């Protein structure tokens with residue numbers, strides 16, 4: 001796993017598949033997503049390498065229920081008093097009570113991409129302590145605004161920090177091979193596009209994606225290019 005500083009409060013944790021983010025403040029750590037199953041030891045090591053203790057993680061926010069985002073959450077939550085937060089519409093799936101609907105693959109390249117990926121290790125049920133809804137505030141970064149951004153999955157959420165103007169998109173937007181784009185493997189592609197447009201209207205400076213390099217400066221300008229023209 002790679003640990004990459006975006007700025008002193010914010011690090012990217014890049015796993016073999018997928019990524020998570022660590023927001024560091026003097027009195028608490030916040031983990032946004034948690035990698036595939038088996039990621040927790042690497043997350044703990046990353047936290048220690050920053051001179052912090054894994055038990056300082058106070059909250060783990062899951063952007064959605066896919067295996068490459070929730071796999072380390074249960075183990076990481078057990079290091080201390082961390083609460084696990086997720087979108088209200090995704091909570092039952094994350095808890096393992098209902099299956100997540102499969103994606104609707106719209107193009108040959110998307111079907112080929114999906115077929116080319118190695119299967120991820122299965123993830124057991126993950127506790128959800130707090131169900132987040134549109135407009136809720138999560139207590140980090142001066143107050144992270146919760147946006148309901150359905151389409152990649154029904155209960156996907158994004159987080160926006162108005163102070164530092166940081167956006168965590170989950171998998172609703174990707175930035176792979178220098179291409180900022182709608183995320184792939186969406187349950188409802190049309191709804192996913194609407195959720196992307198909504199995020200593209202924000203005055204984001206730094207955009208953090210579930211897959212691909214963060215855009216550290218001027219993200220809004222890049223994201224607005226994805227808006228429909230005319």
Ligand SMILES: [Zn+2]
Nearest residue numbers: 064066152171
């Ligand atoms: Zn996903």
